[in-house]
Amino acid sequence: MKGFDLTAILGNPEYMAMLAHGIEMTFIIAICSWLLAMSLALVLLAIRFSPGRIGNSIVAAYVSYHRNVPTLVQLMLWYFGIFTILPSALSDWLTAHSAEMIFAIVGLGLCQAAYFSEDLRSGLRSISPGQMEAARALGHGYISAMRNVLIPQGVRNALPALVNHSVSLFKNSSLAIVIGAPELSHAVKEIENLSFRTFEIYLVGTVLYLVFSLIIMAGGAWLTWRADPLNGAAR
Amino acid sequence: MIHDIIAIIDEYWLLLLIGQYPNGPLGGLANTLILSALSIVIAFPFAILLAFARLSKYRVLRWPVTVLVYVTRGVPLLMLVLWSYFLVPLLTGADVPSFLTMLTTLVVYQGAFLSEIIRAGIVALGPGQMDAARALGHGWFGAMRYVILPQALYNMIPSMLSTFVATIKDTTLGYVINVPDLTFAASQVNNQLLTQPFQVFLILALTYYVICWSLTALTNVVERRITRRRAGLAAPRRQLSLITNATEQP
Numbered sequence: 348m349k350g351f352d353l354t355a356i357l358g359n360p361e362y363m364a365m366l367a368h369g370i371e372m373t374f375i376i377a378i379c380s381w382l383l384a385m386s387l388a389l390v391l392l393a394i395r396f397s398p399g400r401i402g403n404s405i406v407a408a409y410v411s412y413h414r415n416v417p418t419l420v421q422l423m424l425w426y427f428g429i430f431t432i433l434p435s436a437l438s439d440w441l442t443a444h445s446a447e448m449i450f451a452i453v454g455l456g457l458c459q460a461a462y463f464s465e466d467l468r469s470g471l472r473s474i475s476p477g478q479m480e481a482a483r484a485l486g487h488g489y490i491s492a493m494r495n496v497l498i499p500q501g502v503r504n505a506l507p508a509l510v511n512h513s514v515s516l517f518k519n520s521s522l523a524i525v526i527g528a529p530e531l532s533h534a535v536k537e538i539e540n541l542s543f544r545t546f547e548i549y550l551v552g553t554v555l556y557l558v559f560s561l562i563i564m565a566g567g568a569w570l571t572w573r574a575d576p577l578n579g580a581a582r
Numbered sequence: 583m584i585h586d587i588i589a590i591i592d593e594y595w596l597l598l599l600i601g602q603y604p605n606g607p608l609g610g611l612a613n614t615l616i617l618s619a620l621s622i623v624i625a626f627p628f629a630i631l632l633a634f635a636r637l638s639k640y641r642v643l644r645w646p647v648t649v650l651v652y653v654t655r656g657v658p659l660l661m662l663v664l665w666s667y668f669l670v671p672l673l674t675g676a677d678v679p680s681f682l683t684m685l686t687t688l689v690v691y692q693g694a695f696l697s698e699i700i701r702a703g704i705v706a707l708g709p710g711q712m713d714a715a716r717a718l719g720h721g722w723f724g725a726m727r728y729v730i731l732p733q734a735l736y737n738m739i740p741s742m743l744s745t746f747v748a749t750i751k752d753t754t755l756g757y758v759i760n761v762p763d764l765t766f767a768a769s770q771v772n773n774q775l776l777t778q779p780f781q782v783f784l785i786l787a788l789t790y791y792v793i794c795w796s797l798t799a800l801t802n803v804v805e806r807r808i809t810r811r812r813a814g815l816a817a818p819r820r821q822l823s824l825i826t827n828a829t830e831q832p
Contacts, residue, residue: 423769424786
């Protein structure tokens, strides 16, 4: 064992470049899959709230699958499984455009969409039906009542859960290591193999993850605070 | 396609179920379940202690545990697995099997999560319970042991069951350090077959789905029972109109 020496990592420009690249890829995965998850969650939510019974049970099955299968297994199914049965033109294109990253984004995004749509749904369901009736009685149409009365309240109710799940999405981006995406924990492992300074590089990686998670948590707490009408800034 | 899946299950079900057990270490689904159950059983008393420490009036107890809880919430489980893989053999000075490494990680990780659940359960009871128990002559530990914990833990059973489901899902991360669990068995099958990765990983996903789905369904049943029971206990012999009010109280 060599003595503890953080500068062996922090003072080495090559390792720092690898770390920076890892952080960048982690953020690309986290942000892209967050956007994918949120847009898909809205579509799922719209189907859930529309009257069709078939659409409803398809969404329920989608949510149930993604919540009951480990995220890691979902990623493995995407990358080791589905990737191999795609038509060769598509898989060639994917291989040329860093397939690991694309599958990490798609896998995590589809998985998280299930959580986000459930958060939003329970947020919307916690509003009493009187709100809709009152809005309609005041002359709002369905869309306008949704847009101006129900959705603002529903999103506000759902905010804490959405923030929690955004943090876990960020943390889950580390699972992409098993399909070889070059994100932060991958960079940490690589630097470990090069430098043999396991303790130092794990410490750096852990602190980085922790700092980013805490920033997301604090941002979420601030958003939740701001969205509360008692604090005056929402409207 | 369906035919392939049935053929794979037919040939490899024993490997997926118990790994290479008689000739090697126990693995497969059995190991996944044992690992999750053991880590919950060990994490549970640990979590109660952590919850006490977080509720303590002494900063020396409160702060380290608060830090631990925030670290486990803010750092990916994968990083914690890598840490244990590095630290556990270093600290014990022995060649530790990956099963034990993963068990340690899960105990710390789920212990921190469970402690938050237990803390919430204790806080939700309100300070009146503690005050009343103390007034009746219980010491702090007596009050906790006979009054607070029985109620808090009973109300927390659904959350604990869902933590168990989460643990089953978290055991898959043992794959990174080669814990011989279900995921590991499936990737072994995949390495032997080589030609049908989609089918193999679909079987893997569906197996997890069936287990976690049934446990979640069980959780929902238990949760409904407990809600009903609590409503009944809160208002044993009153009129119906009062019962509906009582359900809204924590």
